[in-house]
Amino acid sequence: MKISIYAGVLSIAALALTGCADMKTRNTPLQVFPDMKKQAKYKPQAASAFFPDGRASRRPPAGTVAQGQLNEDEAFTTGIVDGMYVGKNPLPITRATLERGRQKYETYCSPCHSRTGGEVGIVGRKSIAAGLVWLPANLLEPRVKEMTDGEIYSVATNGRRSMHGYKYQVSDHDRWAIVAYVRALQRATSGSLEDVPAELRSELR
Numbered sequence: 513m514k515i516s517i518y519a520g521v522l523s524i525a526a527l528a529l530t531g532c533a534d535m536k537t538r539n540t541p542l543q544v545f546p547d548m549k550k551q552a553k554y555k556p557q558a559a560s561a562f563f564p565d566g567r568a569s570r571r572p573p574a575g576t577v578a579q580g581q582l583n584e585d586e587a588f589t590t591g592i593v594d595g596m597y598v599g600k601n602p603l604p605i606t607r608a609t610l611e612r613g614r615q616k617y618e619t620y621c622s623p624c625h626s627r628t629g630g631e632v633g634i635v636g637r638k639s640i641a642a643g644l645v646w647l648p649a650n651l652l653e654p655r656v657k658e659m660t661d662g663e664i665y666s667v668a669t670n671g672r673r674s675m676h677g678y679k680y681q682v683s684d685h686d687r688w689a690i691v692a693y694v695r696a697l698q699r700a701t702s703g704s705l706e707d708v709p710a711e712l713r714s715e716l717r
């Protein structure tokens with residue numbers, strides 16, 4: 513007897529704790545304390561009688577630059593100064609830069625240029641299978657090796673012929689990091705014995 517009274521009290525307490533908001537009803541729950549759930553606001557693209565042009569979304573005042581988006585350094589953002597490609601990558605060539613470059617290269621470039629840069633990536637293979645002749649350039653061939661860092665950066669930025677640019681998908685910094693990594697891939701296929709530290713050379717023979 514006692515047990516069933518306890519059980520009854522407990523289940524009523526449990527029901528009370530679940531609260532009204534969880535009830536399976538389509539009606540708006542009764543809000544005793546509104547908890548700021550409802551407040552005046554504009555939704556994106558909505559109309560507004562408050563502004564003379566009738567739009568709730570406002571344009572930023574002319575000349576406004578978002579934080580971190582002031583691209584003052586032309587060489588860094590375009591890879592070109594005075595109509596000439598920048599010669600050398602402005603980033604410090606560190607392990608962190610190369611790691612970042614590898615990550616971004618493998619995300620944005622390898623689908624077409626393959627992970628090594630010298631083969632046809634999956635997009636190219638599919639295009640060949642579909643009978644289309646659309647081949648990504650071989651990034652390890654001498655012609656591309658001879659390009660300056662700025663030229664490769666510029667291709668990654670704006671694209672070239674049948675390749676699209678990645679200006680909007682990949683940040684300026686990360687496109688330079690990609691250039692550093694492409695250089696590492698190129699170097700990996702054209703190293704000489706002199707590139708190996710002297711004390712390790714004997715192990716290669």
Ligand code: HEC
Binds near residue numbers: 625667668675
């Ligand atoms: C959707 C496929 C695709 C992706 C992704 C892609 N490329 Fe390309 N890329 C191409 C094609 C196709 C060409 C050959 C363009 C031509 O000659 O018409 C090319 C050519 C190039 C060239 C040589 C340009 C020349 O003058 O011949 C470079 C350098 C290059 N890509 C770098 C990159 C880098 C760096 C990335 C990553 C940010 C990248 N590509 C991503 C398809 C791609």
